[in-house]
Amino acid sequence: MRAFRPDLTDRSRQLQDLETPCALVDLDRLSTNLDAMASYTILHGLALRPHVKTHKSPRIAAEQVQRGAVGLTCATPRELEVMAEVSNDLLLAYPLLGAAKLARVMQLPREVRLTVGLDSMIAVDALATAARAADRDVRVLIEVDMGMHRVGVQSAEEALALAMLVRASAPLSFGGIMFYPGHIREHVDEQHGALDRLRDDLGHLITLLGDAGLPPTIVSGGSTPAAWRMHEVKGVTEVRPGTYVYNDRTTAAIGACGWDDCAFTVLGTVVSTAVPGQAVVDCGSKALGREPMRGTPGEGFGALLDRPEVVVSRMSEEHGILDLSATDWRPRVGDQVRIVPNHVCVVVHLNDTIHGVRGDQVESLWPVAARGRAP
Amino acid sequence: MRAFRPDLTDRSRQLQDLETPCALVDLDRLSTNLDAMASYTILHGLALRPHVKTHKSPRIAAEQVQRGAVGLTCATPRELEVMAEVSNDLLLAYPLLGAAKLARVMQLPREVRLTVGLDSMIAVDALATAARAADRDVRVLIEVDMGMHRVGVQSAEEALALAMLVRASAPLSFGGIMFYPGHIREHVDEQHGALDRLRDDLGHLITLLGDAGLPPTIVSGGSTPAAWRMHEVKGVTEVRPGTYVYNDRTTAAIGACGWDDCAFTVLGTVVSTAVPGQAVVDCGSKALGREPMRGTPGEGFGALLDRPEVVVSRMSEEHGILDLSATDWRPRVGDQVRIVPNHVCVVVHLNDTIHGVRGDQVESLWPVAARGRAP
Numbered sequence: 142m143r144a145f146r147p148d149l150t151d152r153s154r155q156l157q158d159l160e161t162p163c164a165l166v167d168l169d170r171l172s173t174n175l176d177a178m179a180s181y182t183i184l185h186g187l188a189l190r191p192h193v194k195t196h197k198s199p200r201i202a203a204e205q206v207q208r209g210a211v212g213l214t215c216a217t218p219r220e221l222e223v224m225a226e227v228s229n230d231l232l233l234a235y236p237l238l239g240a241a242k243l244a245r246v247m248q249l250p251r252e253v254r255l256t257v258g259l260d261s262m263i264a265v266d267a268l269a270t271a272a273r274a275a276d277r278d279v280r281v282l283i284e285v286d287m288g289m290h291r292v293g294v295q296s297a298e299e300a301l302a303l304a305m306l307v308r309a310s311a312p313l314s315f316g317g318i319m320f321y322p323g324h325i326r327e328h329v330d331e332q333h334g335a336l337d338r339l340r341d342d343l344g345h346l347i348t349l350l351g352d353a354g355l356p357p358t359i360v361s362g363g364s365t366p367a368a369w370r371m372h373e374v375k376g377v378t379e380v381r382p383g384t385y386v387y388n389d390r391t392t393a394a395i396g397a398c399g400w401d402d403c404a405f406t407v408l409g410t411v412v413s414t415a416v417p418g419q420a421v422v423d424c425g426s427k428a429l430g431r432e433p434m435r436g437t438p439g440e441g442f443g444a445l446l447d448r449p450e451v452v453v454s455r456m457s458e459e460h461g462i463l464d465l466s467a468t469d470w471r472p473r474v475g476d477q478v479r480i481v482p483n484h485v486c487v488v489v490h491l492n493d494t495i496h497g498v499r500g501d502q503v504e505s506l507w508p509v510a511a512r513g514r515a516p
Numbered sequence: 517m518r519a520f521r522p523d524l525t526d527r528s529r530q531l532q533d534l535e536t537p538c539a540l541v542d543l544d545r546l547s548t549n550l551d552a553m554a555s556y557t558i559l560h561g562l563a564l565r566p567h568v569k570t571h572k573s574p575r576i577a578a579e580q581v582q583r584g585a586v587g588l589t590c591a592t593p594r595e596l597e598v599m600a601e602v603s604n605d606l607l608l609a610y611p612l613l614g615a616a617k618l619a620r621v622m623q624l625p626r627e628v629r630l631t632v633g634l635d636s637m638i639a640v641d642a643l644a645t646a647a648r649a650a651d652r653d654v655r656v657l658i659e660v661d662m663g664m665h666r667v668g669v670q671s672a673e674e675a676l677a678l679a680m681l682v683r684a685s686a687p688l689s690f691g692g693i694m695f696y697p698g699h700i701r702e703h704v705d706e707q708h709g710a711l712d713r714l715r716d717d718l719g720h721l722i723t724l725l726g727d728a729g730l731p732p733t734i735v736s737g738g739s740t741p742a743a744w745r746m747h748e749v750k751g752v753t754e755v756r757p758g759t760y761v762y763n764d765r766t767t768a769a770i771g772a773c774g775w776d777d778c779a780f781t782v783l784g785t786v787v788s789t790a791v792p793g794q795a796v797v798d799c800g801s802k803a804l805g806r807e808p809m810r811g812t813p814g815e816g817f818g819a820l821l822d823r824p825e826v827v828v829s830r831m832s833e834e835h836g837i838l839d840l841s842a843t844d845w846r847p848r849v850g851d852q853v854r855i856v857p858n859h860v861c862v863v864v865h866l867n868d869t870i871h872g873v874r875g876d877q878v879e880s881l882w883p884v885a886a887r888g889r890a891p
Contacts, residue, residue: 157615158615158616159616160593160614160616160617160620160889161614161617162889163889194833194834216833216834217834218535235787235798235834236787236788236849238785238786238787238798238849238850239535239536239785239850240532240533241533241534241535242535242536245535260788260790261788261789261790261849263848263849263850264787264849267850284788284790286790286791290791291791291796291830291832291835291837292787292788292790292791292796292835293788293790293791294790295790295791295792299790323832410613410614411613412610412611412613412639412667413611413635413636413659413667413668414636415635415636415659415661415667415668415669415670415674416661416665416666416667416668416670417670421666421667423610423613426805426807426862427862427865430801430805430806431805431806431807431808431862432801432806433806455666457666457698458569458591458861458862458865459569459591459592459610460666460667462666473638474611474613474636474638474639475613475614475638475642486833487801487802487806487833490802490833490866491865491866492888492889493888493889493890494890513867513868514535514537514538514867514868515868515869
């Protein structure tokens with residue numbers, strides 16, 4: 142579709158000029174990833190409401206909107222506030238609790254249509270009270286547990302009861318249901334069973350709500366791995382993938398993208414080769430997070446972009462140990478490496494800024510504007 | 517000694533008024549912890565050069581200096597720049613590599629005596645070149661591996677060779693040696709062997725350096741668990757503990773502090789009780805990190821301050837699952853909890869601000885000023 146063109150503030154710099162550790166995004170891969178999900182959802186008639194938790198950047202969110210996203214999904218008040226600059230249709234896929242947080246979110250620009258996902262009567266009551274005080278319409282999605290066992294009501298009957306409570310709690314309105322199929326991975330065969338169960342449970346729930354006069358306008362699924370399968374689940378109207386913009390070592394390992402679709406890396410420098418059999422880089426848990434591979438086997442906390450057989454096998458806060466047992470490569474102190482992290486969303490959250498690159502050329506620098514919690 | 521008295525900007529607030537997740541520090545416990553390490557080092561005639569990586573706060577660093585710290589230990593250029601406001605004697609316990617980073621650090625105020633720890637000839641050469649260009653004296657500590665196998669030269673002979681190179685590389689000067697005994701824990705009996713080996717290896721190294729006309733002025737050990745044992749190791753002149761200011765679930769579990777010495781908690785709110793047997797709080801990996809217990813058994817990623825038997829057993833980015841199987845306590849949606857994290861240093865790094873509290877009273881708010889990498 143269109144190339145990602147951020148401000149060219151940094152065009153004169155090369156990777157070797159950057160201080161490490163720092164976060165890099167390959168701008169060509171980012172464009173490809175943005176296009177791929179947009180095309181998939183257009184092809185299958187699914188609404189795309191990407192989750193901004195991965196990039197936390199209004200400029201990337203704007204690229205998503207320009208490619209047809211109907212709105213954006215957020216997890217925090219900070220994300221809502223920043224993304225209100227980009228979209229007037231925001232879903233907080235998270236219960237809103239606590240007086241300070243409720244009051245803060247009710248102050249979003251009035252032209253923003255706010256939708257909130259929740260799974261409890263207490264959350265409905267708190268939201269209704271705040272919405273009334275702010276004289277603000279708020280749409281509600283009931284979160285249902287479709288097998289991940291994290292949050293979400295446990296039965297269709299509970300969902301219906303909560304939907305009826307929402308209907309009776311003006312200025313709230315019932316918008317539909319949401320679920321997070323994080324337990325469904327792309328390429329694992331036995332998970333066809335999980336997909337079948339999802340179809341059955343969702344069909345039953347939609348029927349029950351419809352029979353009660355509360356047909357869900359929105360049936361929102363999500364997550365990058367499962368997003369590519371959501372057209373196979375009847376009734377789903379929208380998806381909320383986040384990770385697909387950057388992808389990561391896990392997304393590639395489970396087959397939801399290729400290694401060449403990994404757009405995000407952490408640039409590091411080898412700082413010590415003193416201990417035999419390893420090289421130490423300046424990317425530890427404060428730069429890479431300490432996320433395991435998810436839903437797929439795989440050692441370590443990240444792998445080199447151009448040598449995926451070399452993994453970060455141990456970490457301290459500011460040290461990452463590259464295990465050299467699977468390679469003949471012997472780096473020197475001062476060499477730079479690019480590491481694909483296991484879970485990109487937590488790594489973005491560790492950075493204040495991101496460098497946009499093509500090859501070794503640094504083209505841009507943008508803030509991770511929605512990072513943190515501050516108002 | 518003296519009570520920690522930050523600015524009283526927030527005295528009117530209670531915990532229930534705060535947005536969650538957020539970071540809390542119990543100010544009384546902080547004072548106790550600061551006093552305890554200061555007293556220990558004074559008692560045993562050890563220099564205290566605390567590592568600021570844990571708090572990243574100049575105001576807590578100032579409290580450490582006021583209690584007798586000879587200087588501060590840093591890991592990043594950002595930490596050096598912020599801590600130069602507080603102390604004129606800074607150790608960068610990390611090799612300095614890359615032109616941008618070297619140039620940045622050479623711009624520290626000239627009244628700061630800078631010491632750098634390193635373990636390679638390349639790092640010596642790079643530092644000497646930058647120091648010459650900046651016309652700046654820099655003291656060097658040779659990092660030696662005393663059993664942790666992370667960084668550090670592998671033999672006394674290598675340490676001597678590097679020390680001789682430093683001596684020949686004006687304006688660098690040889691200051692001594694440093695090691696990080698992160699493998700030595702407080703209460704584990706079989707580690708008396710590790711302590712014995714440390715004594716032997718260190719004695720041999722100090723003798724070798726002395727015989728070569730390079731007696732180390734500084735022999736710097738460190739880490740909170742091992743700090744309390746360093747008076748048992750002849751030759752050690754200073755310690756570099758960081759975690760002791762706040763402590764955490766690991767520090768308590770290994771016996772290096774009591775549970776009541778844990779000063780740092782993450783305040784969270786119960787957001788869902790929909791799935792039986794668990795409660796979900798708004799503290800996930802973006803609030804707690806995903807650190808295991810270190811050097812000691814223990815499940816989960818944190819435990820409740822007032823119910824240590826309740827642990828965060830699973831996490832997503834913004835969800836933490838409290839396992840309720842070991843308790844009769846059944847929280848309600850909207851209840852607040854205080855979580856002691858497994859590893860406080862990485863949690864501080866996730867926060868822009870910290871609330872100082874006494875009981876339920878919020879007394880102050882301070883920035884984590886040295887967080888991040890930005891100049």
